[in-house]
Amino acid sequence: MPLPFLTADRSFETAAESALPYADPDHWRRPYRPGPWRVGVAALGLLLASFVLFAAVLIALTGSASSGGVVLVVGLAIVxxxxxxxxxxxxxxxxxxxRTGFLMTRTMPWARVVSVRTVQQPVRWLGLPRTVQGQALALVRKDRSAEDTPPLLTTHSLDFLGRPVAFDRAADVVEAWAAENRRG
Known part of the structure; x- marks a missing residue:
């Protein structure tokens, strides 16, 4: 089963003539691949879900169907x-x-974006409260200051921890999208 959200469009790596070498620029795309930390945590969650779903079948067959149903719902929630x-x-x-988060997705039209730039600042390590010095892709909006807006990408997130080249490439592509679409 193909999982298109795991892949990133690689055409930006090969095309040097344009920052936006996509056939369909209206299609939503992630300009980078999910990092190994994110994929690893998701794989462990799916492994746990397989055990929970197997337990749901066993409980339903040997015990009560309502208990099996509850465990089935827990397994589906993990998936x-x-x-x-x-x-x-x-x-x-x-x-x-x-910006797609775990519980909420926020969309910002390019008309409300003043700039997107890479800055050196303290960033959260793997989304935890601990901060370390790193780089962040900062978004400056017309209606808010840069300090009020959380960074789009950081060098210490689940996608880019230990992958500074991937962060630089992703930041450059998002900056190119912002520059191209604010002009047009």
Whole structure:
């Protein structure tokens, strides 16, 4: 079963003539691949879900169907959480920039974006309260200051921890999308 949200469009790596070498710029796309930490956590969640779903079948066959149903719902919630974890990230299209979180997705049209730039600042390590010095892709909006807006990408997130080249490439592509669409 293909999982299109796991792949990133690789055409930006090969085309040097344009920052946006996509055939369909209206299609939402993530300009980078999910990092190994994110994929690993999701894989562990799916592994746990397989055991829970197997337990749901055994409980339903040997015990009560209602208990098996409860365990089945728990297993399906774990599967949904793992898949949502894989969808998290920054997505771009001609219409705007979309930040997909675990519980909420926010879309910002390019008309409200003043700038997107890479800055050195303290960033959260793997989303935990601990901060370390790193790089972040900061979004400056017309209606808010840069300090009020959380960074789009950081060097210490689940996608880019230990992968500075991947962070630089993803930040460059998002900046190129912003520059191209604010002009047009």
């Amino acid at each position: 949904a959480s793992s898949l949502r974890l894989l969808r998290m990230g920054v997505w771009v299209s001609r219409r705007g920039l979309r």
